[in-house]
Amino acid sequence: MTALLEVRGLVKRFLGVTAVDEVDLAVEPGELVSLIGPNGSGKTTLFNCVTGYLAADGGRVLFRGRDLSNAPPHRVARLGVARTFQQVSVFPRLSALENLLVFLQQLQEEHLLARLVRTKRVRRLEAEAVERARRLLGLVGLSAKADDAAGSLSYGQRKLLAFAGALMPDPELLLLDEPAAAVNPTMINQMKDHILALHREGKTVVLVEHNMDVVMDISQRVVVLDHGQKIAEGPPEAIRQDPRVIEAYFGR
Amino acid sequence: MRRAGWLGLGVIVVAAPWLVAAAVPRQQRYVLHVLIFTALFAALALSYDLVVGHVGSLSLAHPAFFGVGAYAAAILATRAGWPFLAGLPAAALAAAGVAALVGVPLFRLTEHAFAVGTLGLALVASVVANNWVEVTRGPLCITGIPKPTLGPLAVTTLPAFYWLALAALVAVGVLYRGLTTFRLGRAFHAVRDNEPLAGAAGIDPLKYRMLAFTIAAALAGGIGALYVHYLSVMCPEEMTVALTVNLLVIVFLGGVGSLRGVLVGAVLFTALPEVLRLAPTWRLVIYGGLLLLVIVRSPEGIESLLRRVTGARAGR
Numbered sequence: 001m002t003a004l005l006e007v008r009g010l011v012k013r014f015l016g017v018t019a020v021d022e023v024d025l026a027v028e029p030g031e032l033v034s035l036i037g038p039n040g041s042g043k044t045t046l047f048n049c050v051t052g053y054l055a056a057d058g059g060r061v062l063f064r065g066r067d068l069s070n071a072p073p074h075r076v077a078r079l080g081v082a083r084t085f086q087q088v089s090v091f092p093r094l095s096a097l098e099n100l101l102v103f104l105q106q107l108q109e110e111h112l113l114a115r116l117v118r119t120k121r122v123r124r125l126e127a128e129a130v131e132r133a134r135r136l137l138g139l140v141g142l143s144a145k146a147d148d149a150a151g152s153l154s155y156g157q158r159k160l161l162a163f164a165g166a167l168m169p170d171p172e173l174l175l176l177d178e179p180a181a182a183v184n185p186t187m188i189n190q191m192k193d194h195i196l197a198l199h200r201e202g203k204t205v206v207l208v209e210h211n212m213d214v215v216m217d218i219s220q221r222v223v224v225l226d227h228g229q230k231i232a233e234g235p236p237e238a239i240r241q242d243p244r245v246i247e248a249y250f251g252r
Numbered sequence: 253m254r255r256a257g258w259l260g261l262g263v264i265v266v267a268a269p270w271l272v273a274a275a276v277p278r279q280q281r282y283v284l285h286v287l288i289f290t291a292l293f294a295a296l297a298l299s300y301d302l303v304v305g306h307v308g309s310l311s312l313a314h315p316a317f318f319g320v321g322a323y324a325a326a327i328l329a330t331r332a333g334w335p336f337l338a339g340l341p342a343a344a345l346a347a348a349g350v351a352a353l354v355g356v357p358l359f360r361l362t363e364h365a366f367a368v369g370t371l372g373l374a375l376v377a378s379v380v381a382n383n384w385v386e387v388t389r390g391p392l393c394i395t396g397i398p399k400p401t402l403g404p405l406a407v408t409t410l411p412a413f414y415w416l417a418l419a420a421l422v423a424v425g426v427l428y429r430g431l432t433t434f435r436l437g438r439a440f441h442a443v444r445d446n447e448p449l450a451g452a453a454g455i456d457p458l459k460y461r462m463l464a465f466t467i468a469a470a471l472a473g474g475i476g477a478l479y480v481h482y483l484s485v486m487c488p489e490e491m492t493v494a495l496t497v498n499l500l501v502i503v504f505l506g507g508v509g510s511l512r513g514v515l516v517g518a519v520l521f522t523a524l525p526e527v528l529r530l531a532p533t534w535r536l537v538i539y540g541g542l543l544l545l546v547i548v549r550s551p552e553g554i555e556s557l558l559r560r561v562t563g564a565r566a567g568r
Contacts, residue, residue, distance in 0.1 A: 073451030
């Protein structure tokens, strides 16, 4: 079986600091993989290199065998890779519903003139998008907030909205950057359930997460980064006992 | 009820030349002139708001595009004898061409640097207009630009030109509305609100910024053409930074990103200084005071004030 996402020898340097150092990573279709490591170990940088937000200094990123190394974010997104951001990220002046619509419309069509004159086809696609957006708002419990500006929602609600946005285009690969950070325990459980539900649907998920309970609970495989290098990889039980991982987190 | 209100307003606006003739027969020409200016400024401000209000890039280059269109139309009409209906699209294209050319490097700059870069473009355009005497006649101005003709129809009277300007404003308004709502508007607003996230949603931010910038420039160029055919003269002073200041006042005090706000702003801040001529000594003081009042009382512009009023009424 070929990997859905393959990262080969990825290198990213910031002013002489090597944030990602020759990292290899392969994610099989349908897998739920977690990326962990102490602060500054290069997890988010790796995400940013994969999704086109940062240009890597070396190595390659392949998605379904296609080279993503020089693709800008919007192209990566259109190929079916969705991501969320660590800093909660929404379009504050758009309504919650519109926040979700943005994520589907560009993948459905991008015909400027058809949009301007609102052809029948575009209106039909829009109606489909609205229907899907309402369903996802329901899924994350934000139906009542559909018409509220996203900027007026609470932190947790915005986090859920951003998560629902990533789901809008029904992506093949989801990269979630700390979905359980800075939210209350109820919501952490909610997030866990959402991610597991995606996994059951057969989606491929890569998770960056600090909350070890979440990671150990739901991941099939855990990859550990430290100082930009991959120091361990394996099933959660093995990672929990790996001396290198314990050392990276707690010191010698 | 609301529909009736809008219909009434429309009738008044369209019938304005007759109403003016009936109400102030002695000042008819002057009042119509102010109304024509108001319509042209409103259209120009709407085009400007496409960039400032909807993709959130503070461009200060609008006078350059207005000027390129104005000069293109003026030169084509006086030297090449082009009819108005050929000069108008040519002027729009010329301005859009300049925008497309400078847009890509300018949008590499972010926020304040972008504003300064576009200000540079406006200044350069103004210097060129003043000094490229062979083409623009510099401070001597291009004179004798003929009145516009629409096929067999010659727009020679003030009321006729008022209706032409009004038609242009309606056209710009309809286009503005189409561009800033539904899927296009949503894409523009996504880029404005959160550029990195827009990328994750599959939107190419540069593409949408360029789209708004180029369309706005084309509209400004077309309005420039109308403007010179109305005044029959084009001078470099018409495209100075003072024009940017006027546009900024209209858009930001009217209501950035809002059709109604920009229109109200244009009416208020184009017509008001003229009305205040009744008190010539205090004219600029009153004008400045009103600007301050709006900014202090309603920093988001008159539009937010209007929304509060109508919202409060609907709530009751």
